[in-house]
Amino acid sequence: MNILLIALFAIAAYLIGSICSAVWIGKAYYGIDIRQHGSGNSGATNTFRVLGKKPGAIVMLIDIFKGWTATSLAGFLVIFNAIEPENLIVFQLIFGAIGVLGHIFPVYENFVGGKGVATLLGMMLAIEPVVALMCIAIFIVVLFTSKYVSLGSIIAALAFPMLLLLVPRFQPENPILIIFGFILFAVVVLTHRKNINRLIAGEESKANIKLGRRR
Structure with missing residues (x-):
């Protein structure tokens, strides 16, 4: 095991996670700090709310x-x-979690970031894409039923480890993925307290969802 190489990639994962797309796009193209408007959050949801659909979609994808x-x-x-192939899942979880923490506590913006839901989704897509897509569904x-983005995020985060735990088809060989899923769900709950x-x-604000009509 190459500790130096692992440490370098861990640092890279954190720096990637720390990229503050919402803050940077808001300052560069709209002349505002997204954290001073709306919910004060620098994530995709607040970007949709403050800047609109196009920048919100861009921030979410990033x-x-x-x-x-x-x-x-x-x-x-x-x-x-640097590691054995059988340890890949463990380091995927570690690096993904570091990336999420980078989003929540970005070094580029005085450690004030977003809630990490979209970044967490990207992590899950890299590890279990089918289950992650089900969580998106x-x-x-939940979003279209309740109009609450936060509620949808929390339930989707819980759905990931529950699907791995309860659906035989998705049960992983290494139970650490299920344990980690519940830990990340706890992080989502903490950031959404x-x-x-x-x-x-x-008193939670509802999303303004408008469906187009056929003419």
Whole structure:
């Protein structure tokens, strides 16, 4: 095991996760700091709310790609013989989690970032793409049913480890993926604690979802 190479890739995963697309796009093209508007969050949801659909979609895609890229760095450790192939899943989880933490605590912006849901999604897409796509479907159903982005994010995050645990087809050989899934769900709950309080109080803002009509 090459500790130096592992450390270098771990740092790279954090720096990738720290890319603040919402903040940078807001400052470069709109002259505002997204963290001073809307919910004060620098994630895709607040970008949709403050800047609109196009920049929101761009930020979301970048954040997803960040998580996927940070997680996929683990594959290079196998290529460079820094780890054994059977340890790949462990390092995918470690690097993906580091990328998510980079998004939440970005070094480029004084460690004030977003909630990490889109980056977490990218991580899951790199590890279990089919289950991750099912979680996206669950998020969409909850979103269009309740109009709450936060509720959809929380339920989708919980769905990932539950699907791995309860559906035989998706049960992984290494149970660490299930354990890690529940840990990441706890992180999502922690970062959404204010949203949860507003949901309980009936004060959470609903998403303005408009479906186009056929003419």
